[in-house]
Amino acid sequence: MVQYTSGRLDASFAALSDATRRGILEQLGRADLSITDLAQTFHVTLTGIRKHVGVLEQAGLVTTEKVGRVRTCRLGPRRLDEEAAWIERYRQLWQSRFDEMDEVVEGLKRKEKVDGRT
Amino acid sequence: MKNRTMVERTSERELVVTRTFNGPPRLVFEAWTKPELFRQWWVPKSMGMSLLSCEMDVRTGGSYRLKFAYGDSQMAFFGTYKEVTPHSRLVWTNDESEQGAVTTVTFEEKDGKTLLVVHELYPSKEALEAEHGMEEAMAETFGQLDELLVSLGVSAQRS
Numbered sequence: 001m002v003q004y005t006s007g008r009l010d011a012s013f014a015a016l017s018d019a020t021r022r023g024i025l026e027q028l029g030r031a032d033l034s035i036t037d038l039a040q041t042f043h044v045t046l047t048g049i050r051k052h053v054g055v056l057e058q059a060g061l062v063t064t065e066k067v068g069r070v071r072t073c074r075l076g077p078r079r080l081d082e083e084a085a086w087i088e089r090y091r092q093l094w095q096s097r098f099d100e101m102d103e104v105v106e107g108l109k110r111k112e113k114v115d116g117r118t
Numbered sequence: 119m120k121n122r123t124m125v126e127r128t129s130e131r132e133l134v135v136t137r138t139f140n141g142p143p144r145l146v147f148e149a150w151t152k153p154e155l156f157r158q159w160w161v162p163k164s165m166g167m168s169l170l171s172c173e174m175d176v177r178t179g180g181s182y183r184l185k186f187a188y189g190d191s192q193m194a195f196f197g198t199y200k201e202v203t204p205h206s207r208l209v210w211t212n213d214e215s216e217q218g219a220v221t222t223v224t225f226e227e228k229d230g231k232t233l234l235v236v237h238e239l240y241p242s243k244e245a246l247e248a249e250h251g252m253e254e255a256m257a258e259t260f261g262q263l264d265e266l267l268v269s270l271g272v273s274a275q276r277s
Contacts, residue, residue, distance in 0.1 A: 087125055087133075094135045094236070095123040096162035102120065104149045104158050105141040112145070 130243035217245035
């Protein structure tokens with residue numbers, strides 16, 4: 001059975017948080033392009049584009065294939081599937097709870113110090 | 119910086135939530151077992167609900183009952199503590215519906231911090247998915263992200 005972790009969605013959000021990377025997805029939605037094509041389109045260095053593509057690749061949004069000296073980029077097989085979505089909602093609930101619980105635990109720690117129980 | 123909250127569906131019937139707290143298990147355990155502390159964090163503002171009452175008899179065989187207000191309606195969550203081992207383990211049932219999970223919370227000390235694991239075991243795959251409003255969630259939470267992806271042309275990749 002496939003296991004879902006928050007990491008997958010975190011990676012997607014991180015990947016989509018950057019305008020250049022969203023632009024790369026948009027371009028690849030129309031046609032497959034090489035790293036060089038993308039660098040020219042976005043007026044970014046080859047190294048810069050490789051970094052962006054790397055982030056998209058890790059999120060599963062883009063795949064690349066090297067043929068000879070050319071690395072071609074295309075949209076990845078990844079989709080934001082429904083199960084990941086509701087698990088993320090569940091995670092967010094617990095995250096909100098736990099972030100508030102941090103305050104409670106901090107309060108207890110302070111109280112222990114004052115009471116000299118430590 | 120907040121510690122990360124991780125969720126994994128470890129089987130068709132199980133969900134596991136993991137989080138580290140910057141305090142020893144005895145304090146984290148207190149936050150789960152003292153009603154006046156528990157009610158400070160169990161219902162985050164983002165849930166859009168408020169906790170009307172919170173009765174917890176935290177001992178093996180004891181019961182709990184939480185009453186919530188959600189808009190104009192009210193609902194209660196209740197069950198029984200099956201195991202209470204101070205500072206290390208809590209197990210309770212969720213008896214408000216037949217699809218309720220058995221929840222196990224463990225507290226493990228690591229260098230003065232607490233590794234907390236919440237494990238929910240549902241009676242069936244369907245129960246787990248129904249309980250979490252899987253269908254609504256599909257439509258709702260990621261609607262915006264879906265729209266963004268559609269606008270980017272990624273929609274063609276969806277099966």
